[in-house]
Amino acid sequence: MQIFRSIFLTMLLMPFAVMPAEETAENDVTACGFSPQAIALAKLIQQDPLQQRASIQCHPLLAQAADDKARVMAEVGMVMHNVGGSPNSRLREIGFPLPRYYSGVMGNQVEAIAGGYTTPDSVWRAFKGSKSHRQHLLGELDFYREQQFIGVGFYSDRHAPHVEYWVVYVTKAADNLPVPDFEFIPDKGIFVVQQVKPEINLSSPQ
Structure with a gap:
Protein backbone atom coordinates (compact mmCIF):
# COMPACT_ATOMS: atom_id res chain seq x y z
CA MET A 1 0.00 0.00 0.00
CA GLN A 2 2.94 2.34 0.66
CA ILE A 3 3.91 1.86 -2.99
CA PHE A 4 0.44 3.03 -4.08
CA ARG A 5 0.75 6.10 -1.86
CA SER A 6 4.14 6.98 -3.33
CA ILE A 7 2.82 6.68 -6.88
CA PHE A 8 -0.18 8.90 -6.19
CA LEU A 9 1.81 11.47 -4.26
CA THR A 10 4.04 11.80 -7.32
CA MET A 11 0.93 12.25 -9.49
CA LEU A 12 -0.39 14.95 -7.18
CA LEU A 13 2.75 17.04 -7.66
CA MET A 14 1.97 17.34 -11.37
CA PRO A 15 -0.11 20.34 -12.57
CA PHE A 16 -3.76 19.60 -11.79
CA ALA A 17 -6.06 18.51 -14.55
CA VAL A 18 -9.23 16.49 -14.36
CA MET A 19 -8.27 13.12 -15.75
CA PRO A 20 -10.27 11.61 -18.60
CA ALA A 21 -12.65 8.81 -17.77
CA GLU A 22 -10.32 6.08 -18.95
CA GLU A 23 -7.69 7.19 -16.40
CA THR A 24 -10.06 7.53 -13.43
CA ALA A 25 -12.28 4.60 -14.23
CA GLU A 26 -14.46 3.08 -11.53
CA ASN A 27 -12.63 -0.24 -11.84
CA ASP A 28 -9.31 1.44 -11.00
CA VAL A 29 -9.96 0.86 -7.30
CA THR A 30 -6.50 2.00 -6.17
CA ALA A 31 -7.41 5.56 -7.16
CA CYS A 32 -10.36 5.63 -4.72
CA GLY A 33 -8.35 5.33 -1.51
CA PHE A 34 -5.14 4.14 0.11
CA SER A 35 -6.54 1.37 2.31
CA PRO A 36 -8.74 -1.70 1.77
CA GLN A 37 -11.41 -0.10 3.98
CA ALA A 38 -11.49 3.12 1.96
CA ILE A 39 -11.60 1.25 -1.34
CA ALA A 40 -14.41 -0.99 -0.06
CA LEU A 41 -16.52 2.00 1.02
CA ALA A 42 -15.99 3.69 -2.34
CA LYS A 43 -17.23 0.57 -4.12
CA LEU A 44 -20.31 0.41 -1.87
CA ILE A 45 -21.16 4.00 -2.79
CA GLN A 46 -20.53 3.46 -6.50
CA GLN A 47 -22.42 0.18 -6.73
CA ASP A 48 -25.38 0.82 -4.41
CA PRO A 49 -28.63 -0.07 -6.24
CA LEU A 50 -30.05 3.32 -5.23
CA GLN A 51 -27.14 5.29 -6.67
CA GLN A 52 -28.63 7.97 -8.95
CA ARG A 53 -25.46 8.89 -10.84
CA ALA A 54 -24.69 7.16 -14.11
CA SER A 55 -21.06 6.79 -12.99
CA ILE A 56 -18.68 7.97 -10.28
CA GLN A 57 -15.00 8.02 -11.13
CA CYS A 58 -12.25 7.59 -8.56
CA HIS A 59 -9.89 10.55 -8.29
CA PRO A 60 -6.49 10.25 -6.53
CA LEU A 61 -6.39 13.90 -5.43
CA LEU A 62 -9.70 13.47 -3.61
CA ALA A 63 -8.46 10.19 -2.14
CA GLN A 64 -5.36 11.96 -0.81
CA ALA A 65 -7.47 14.78 0.65
CA ALA A 66 -9.80 12.29 2.34
CA ASP A 67 -6.92 10.23 3.71
CA ASP A 68 -5.25 13.32 5.16
CA LYS A 69 -8.52 14.56 6.71
CA ALA A 70 -9.16 11.18 8.39
CA ARG A 71 -5.69 11.29 9.97
CA VAL A 72 -6.16 14.88 11.16
CA MET A 73 -9.51 14.03 12.78
CA ALA A 74 -7.88 11.13 14.62
CA GLU A 75 -5.03 13.36 15.79
CA VAL A 76 -7.37 15.99 17.23
CA GLY A 77 -9.88 13.37 18.41
CA MET A 78 -12.89 15.01 16.77
CA ASN A 88 -15.03 23.36 0.06
CA SER A 89 -12.11 25.67 0.84
CA ARG A 90 -9.89 22.72 1.68
CA LEU A 91 -10.34 21.14 -1.74
CA ARG A 92 -9.70 24.45 -3.46
CA GLU A 93 -6.52 24.98 -1.42
CA ILE A 94 -5.05 21.64 -2.51
CA SER A 103 -19.99 27.92 -1.58
CA GLY A 104 -16.91 29.74 -0.32
CA VAL A 105 -14.98 29.57 2.94
CA MET A 106 -17.89 28.32 5.06
CA GLY A 107 -19.31 25.81 2.59
CA ASN A 108 -19.66 22.06 2.47
CA GLN A 109 -21.16 20.51 -0.63
CA VAL A 110 -18.48 17.84 -0.99
CA GLU A 111 -17.68 16.03 2.28
CA ALA A 112 -19.19 13.31 4.47
CA ILE A 113 -17.44 12.19 7.67
CA ALA A 114 -18.02 9.66 10.44
CA GLY A 115 -16.24 8.15 13.41
CA GLY A 116 -16.55 4.96 15.41
CA TYR A 117 -17.78 2.60 12.68
CA THR A 118 -15.63 -0.49 12.36
CA THR A 119 -16.47 -1.69 8.85
CA PRO A 120 -17.29 -0.14 5.46
CA ASP A 121 -20.74 -1.77 5.59
CA GLU A 140 -30.72 12.17 -4.90
CA LEU A 141 -30.78 15.92 -5.70
CA ASP A 142 -30.05 17.48 -9.09
CA PHE A 143 -27.13 19.44 -7.64
CA TYR A 144 -25.46 16.33 -6.24
CA ARG A 145 -26.31 14.11 -9.20
CA GLU A 146 -23.83 15.94 -11.44
CA GLN A 147 -20.94 15.24 -9.05
CA GLN A 148 -18.84 12.61 -10.79
CA PHE A 149 -15.61 12.23 -8.79
CA ILE A 150 -15.01 10.36 -5.53
CA GLY A 151 -12.19 9.83 -3.04
CA VAL A 152 -12.40 8.03 0.32
CA GLY A 153 -10.16 8.09 3.39
CA PHE A 154 -9.96 5.79 6.41
CA TYR A 155 -7.73 5.96 9.46
CA SER A 156 -7.71 3.83 12.60
CA ASP A 157 -6.01 4.66 15.90
CA ARG A 158 -7.00 2.67 18.97
CA HIS A 159 -5.83 5.55 21.17
CA ALA A 160 -8.12 8.10 19.47
CA PRO A 161 -11.61 8.70 20.92
CA HIS A 162 -13.53 7.15 18.00
CA VAL A 163 -10.81 4.70 16.90
CA GLU A 164 -12.02 4.60 13.27
CA TYR A 165 -12.33 7.75 11.15
CA TRP A 166 -13.98 7.94 7.71
CA VAL A 167 -14.00 10.71 5.11
CA VAL A 168 -15.75 10.74 1.73
CA TYR A 169 -15.42 13.42 -0.93
CA VAL A 170 -17.88 13.37 -3.83
CA THR A 171 -17.77 16.42 -6.05
CA LYS A 172 -17.84 17.93 -9.50
CA ALA A 173 -14.86 19.67 -11.09
CA ALA A 174 -15.10 23.15 -12.57
CA ASP A 175 -15.90 23.47 -16.26
CA ASN A 176 -16.81 26.19 -18.75
CA LEU A 177 -20.47 25.20 -19.07
CA PRO A 178 -23.28 27.52 -17.96
CA VAL A 179 -24.44 27.13 -14.37
CA PRO A 180 -27.11 24.41 -14.33
CA ASP A 181 -30.65 25.48 -13.53
CA PHE A 182 -30.95 23.79 -10.13
CA GLU A 183 -34.19 23.94 -8.18
CA PHE A 184 -31.99 24.91 -5.23
CA ILE A 185 -28.34 24.57 -4.20
CA PRO A 186 -27.90 22.55 -0.99
CA ASP A 187 -25.11 23.16 1.51
CA LYS A 188 -24.54 20.84 4.46
CA GLY A 189 -22.55 23.52 6.28
CA ILE A 190 -19.63 23.00 8.65
CA PHE A 191 -21.07 23.74 12.09
CA VAL A 192 -22.24 20.39 13.44
CA VAL A 193 -22.92 18.91 16.86
CA GLN A 194 -20.85 15.82 17.50
CA GLN A 195 -23.01 13.02 18.80
CA VAL A 196 -21.15 10.36 20.74
CA LYS A 197 -22.41 7.30 22.56
CA PRO A 198 -19.59 6.70 25.05
CA GLU A 199 -20.72 3.20 25.90
CA ILE A 200 -20.05 2.03 22.33
CA ASN A 201 -17.70 4.80 21.22
CA LEU A 202 -19.80 5.71 18.19
CA SER A 203 -20.54 9.03 16.53
CA SER A 204 -23.16 9.80 13.95
CA PRO A 205 -22.08 10.65 10.42
CA GLN A 206 -21.80 14.35 9.67
Whole structure:
Protein backbone atom coordinates (compact mmCIF):
# COMPACT_ATOMS: atom_id res chain seq x y z
CA MET A 1 0.00 0.00 0.00
CA GLN A 2 2.94 2.34 0.66
CA ILE A 3 3.91 1.86 -2.99
CA PHE A 4 0.44 3.03 -4.08
CA ARG A 5 0.75 6.10 -1.86
CA SER A 6 4.14 6.98 -3.33
CA ILE A 7 2.82 6.68 -6.88
CA PHE A 8 -0.18 8.90 -6.19
CA LEU A 9 1.81 11.47 -4.26
CA THR A 10 4.04 11.80 -7.32
CA MET A 11 0.93 12.25 -9.49
CA LEU A 12 -0.39 14.95 -7.18
CA LEU A 13 2.75 17.04 -7.66
CA MET A 14 1.97 17.34 -11.37
CA PRO A 15 -0.11 20.34 -12.57
CA PHE A 16 -3.76 19.60 -11.79
CA ALA A 17 -6.06 18.51 -14.55
CA VAL A 18 -9.23 16.49 -14.36
CA MET A 19 -8.27 13.12 -15.75
CA PRO A 20 -10.27 11.61 -18.60
CA ALA A 21 -12.65 8.81 -17.77
CA GLU A 22 -10.32 6.08 -18.95
CA GLU A 23 -7.69 7.19 -16.40
CA THR A 24 -10.06 7.53 -13.43
CA ALA A 25 -12.28 4.60 -14.23
CA GLU A 26 -14.46 3.08 -11.53
CA ASN A 27 -12.63 -0.24 -11.84
CA ASP A 28 -9.31 1.44 -11.00
CA VAL A 29 -9.96 0.86 -7.30
CA THR A 30 -6.50 2.00 -6.17
CA ALA A 31 -7.41 5.56 -7.16
CA CYS A 32 -10.36 5.63 -4.72
CA GLY A 33 -8.35 5.33 -1.51
CA PHE A 34 -5.14 4.14 0.11
CA SER A 35 -6.54 1.37 2.31
CA PRO A 36 -8.74 -1.70 1.77
CA GLN A 37 -11.41 -0.10 3.98
CA ALA A 38 -11.49 3.12 1.96
CA ILE A 39 -11.60 1.25 -1.34
CA ALA A 40 -14.41 -0.99 -0.06
CA LEU A 41 -16.52 2.00 1.02
CA ALA A 42 -15.99 3.69 -2.34
CA LYS A 43 -17.23 0.57 -4.12
CA LEU A 44 -20.31 0.41 -1.87
CA ILE A 45 -21.16 4.00 -2.79
CA GLN A 46 -20.53 3.46 -6.50
CA GLN A 47 -22.42 0.18 -6.73
CA ASP A 48 -25.38 0.82 -4.41
CA PRO A 49 -28.63 -0.07 -6.24
CA LEU A 50 -30.05 3.32 -5.23
CA GLN A 51 -27.14 5.29 -6.67
CA GLN A 52 -28.63 7.97 -8.95
CA ARG A 53 -25.46 8.89 -10.84
CA ALA A 54 -24.69 7.16 -14.11
CA SER A 55 -21.06 6.79 -12.99
CA ILE A 56 -18.68 7.97 -10.28
CA GLN A 57 -15.00 8.02 -11.13
CA CYS A 58 -12.25 7.59 -8.56
CA HIS A 59 -9.89 10.55 -8.29
CA PRO A 60 -6.49 10.25 -6.53
CA LEU A 61 -6.39 13.90 -5.43
CA LEU A 62 -9.70 13.47 -3.61
CA ALA A 63 -8.46 10.19 -2.14
CA GLN A 64 -5.36 11.96 -0.81
CA ALA A 65 -7.47 14.78 0.65
CA ALA A 66 -9.80 12.29 2.34
CA ASP A 67 -6.92 10.23 3.71
CA ASP A 68 -5.25 13.32 5.16
CA LYS A 69 -8.52 14.56 6.71
CA ALA A 70 -9.16 11.18 8.39
CA ARG A 71 -5.69 11.29 9.97
CA VAL A 72 -6.16 14.88 11.16
CA MET A 73 -9.51 14.03 12.78
CA ALA A 74 -7.88 11.13 14.62
CA GLU A 75 -5.03 13.36 15.79
CA VAL A 76 -7.37 15.99 17.23
CA GLY A 77 -9.88 13.37 18.41
CA MET A 78 -12.89 15.01 16.77
CA VAL A 79 -15.27 14.25 13.91
CA MET A 80 -15.82 17.74 12.51
CA HIS A 81 -16.12 19.27 9.05
CA ASN A 82 -14.16 22.39 9.92
CA VAL A 83 -11.02 20.66 11.19
CA GLY A 84 -8.32 22.07 8.95
CA GLY A 85 -10.71 24.47 7.20
CA SER A 86 -14.11 24.06 5.61
CA PRO A 87 -14.51 21.17 3.14
CA ASN A 88 -15.03 23.36 0.06
CA SER A 89 -12.11 25.67 0.84
CA ARG A 90 -9.89 22.72 1.68
CA LEU A 91 -10.34 21.14 -1.74
CA ARG A 92 -9.70 24.45 -3.46
CA GLU A 93 -6.52 24.98 -1.42
CA ILE A 94 -5.05 21.64 -2.51
CA GLY A 95 -5.74 22.42 -6.16
CA PHE A 96 -9.05 20.72 -6.92
CA PRO A 97 -11.05 23.25 -9.00
CA LEU A 98 -14.57 23.29 -7.62
CA PRO A 99 -17.26 24.98 -9.73
CA ARG A 100 -17.54 28.72 -9.13
CA TYR A 101 -21.12 28.36 -7.84
CA TYR A 102 -20.00 26.13 -4.94
CA SER A 103 -19.99 27.92 -1.58
CA GLY A 104 -16.91 29.74 -0.32
CA VAL A 105 -14.98 29.57 2.94
CA MET A 106 -17.89 28.32 5.06
CA GLY A 107 -19.31 25.81 2.59
CA ASN A 108 -19.66 22.06 2.47
CA GLN A 109 -21.16 20.51 -0.63
CA VAL A 110 -18.48 17.84 -0.99
CA GLU A 111 -17.68 16.03 2.28
CA ALA A 112 -19.19 13.31 4.47
CA ILE A 113 -17.44 12.19 7.67
CA ALA A 114 -18.02 9.66 10.44
CA GLY A 115 -16.24 8.15 13.41
CA GLY A 116 -16.55 4.96 15.41
CA TYR A 117 -17.78 2.60 12.68
CA THR A 118 -15.63 -0.49 12.36
CA THR A 119 -16.47 -1.69 8.85
CA PRO A 120 -17.29 -0.14 5.46
CA ASP A 121 -20.74 -1.77 5.59
CA SER A 122 -21.58 -0.28 8.98
CA VAL A 123 -20.53 3.26 8.10
CA TRP A 124 -22.34 3.06 4.76
CA ARG A 125 -25.56 2.04 6.55
CA ALA A 126 -25.11 5.03 8.87
CA PHE A 127 -24.56 7.44 5.98
CA LYS A 128 -27.68 6.16 4.24
CA GLY A 129 -29.63 6.59 7.47
CA SER A 130 -28.90 10.33 7.43
CA LYS A 131 -31.08 12.26 4.98
CA SER A 132 -28.52 14.92 4.02
CA HIS A 133 -25.75 12.34 3.53
CA ARG A 134 -27.95 9.97 1.59
CA GLN A 135 -28.94 12.84 -0.72
CA HIS A 136 -25.29 13.74 -1.26
CA LEU A 137 -23.69 10.32 -1.60
CA LEU A 138 -26.48 8.74 -3.65
CA GLY A 139 -27.06 11.83 -5.81
CA GLU A 140 -30.72 12.17 -4.90
CA LEU A 141 -30.78 15.92 -5.70
CA ASP A 142 -30.05 17.48 -9.09
CA PHE A 143 -27.13 19.44 -7.64
CA TYR A 144 -25.46 16.33 -6.24
CA ARG A 145 -26.31 14.11 -9.20
CA GLU A 146 -23.83 15.94 -11.44
CA GLN A 147 -20.94 15.24 -9.05
CA GLN A 148 -18.84 12.61 -10.79
CA PHE A 149 -15.61 12.23 -8.79
CA ILE A 150 -15.01 10.36 -5.53
CA GLY A 151 -12.19 9.83 -3.04
CA VAL A 152 -12.40 8.03 0.32
CA GLY A 153 -10.16 8.09 3.39
CA PHE A 154 -9.96 5.79 6.41
CA TYR A 155 -7.73 5.96 9.46
CA SER A 156 -7.71 3.83 12.60
CA ASP A 157 -6.01 4.66 15.90
CA ARG A 158 -7.00 2.67 18.97
CA HIS A 159 -5.83 5.55 21.17
CA ALA A 160 -8.12 8.10 19.47
CA PRO A 161 -11.61 8.70 20.92
CA HIS A 162 -13.53 7.15 18.00
CA VAL A 163 -10.81 4.70 16.90
CA GLU A 164 -12.02 4.60 13.27
CA TYR A 165 -12.33 7.75 11.15
CA TRP A 166 -13.98 7.94 7.71
CA VAL A 167 -14.00 10.71 5.11
CA VAL A 168 -15.75 10.74 1.73
CA TYR A 169 -15.42 13.42 -0.93
CA VAL A 170 -17.88 13.37 -3.83
CA THR A 171 -17.77 16.42 -6.05
CA LYS A 172 -17.84 17.93 -9.50
CA ALA A 173 -14.86 19.67 -11.09
CA ALA A 174 -15.10 23.15 -12.57
CA ASP A 175 -15.90 23.47 -16.26
CA ASN A 176 -16.81 26.19 -18.75
CA LEU A 177 -20.47 25.20 -19.07
CA PRO A 178 -23.28 27.52 -17.96
CA VAL A 179 -24.44 27.13 -14.37
CA PRO A 180 -27.11 24.41 -14.33
CA ASP A 181 -30.65 25.48 -13.53
CA PHE A 182 -30.95 23.79 -10.13
CA GLU A 183 -34.19 23.94 -8.18
CA PHE A 184 -31.99 24.91 -5.23
CA ILE A 185 -28.34 24.57 -4.20
CA PRO A 186 -27.90 22.55 -0.99
CA ASP A 187 -25.11 23.16 1.51
CA LYS A 188 -24.54 20.84 4.46
CA GLY A 189 -22.55 23.52 6.28
CA ILE A 190 -19.63 23.00 8.65
CA PHE A 191 -21.07 23.74 12.09
CA VAL A 192 -22.24 20.39 13.44
CA VAL A 193 -22.92 18.91 16.86
CA GLN A 194 -20.85 15.82 17.50
CA GLN A 195 -23.01 13.02 18.80
CA VAL A 196 -21.15 10.36 20.74
CA LYS A 197 -22.41 7.30 22.56
CA PRO A 198 -19.59 6.70 25.05
CA GLU A 199 -20.72 3.20 25.90
CA ILE A 200 -20.05 2.03 22.33
CA ASN A 201 -17.70 4.80 21.22
CA LEU A 202 -19.80 5.71 18.19
CA SER A 203 -20.54 9.03 16.53
CA SER A 204 -23.16 9.80 13.95
CA PRO A 205 -22.08 10.65 10.42
CA GLN A 206 -21.80 14.35 9.67
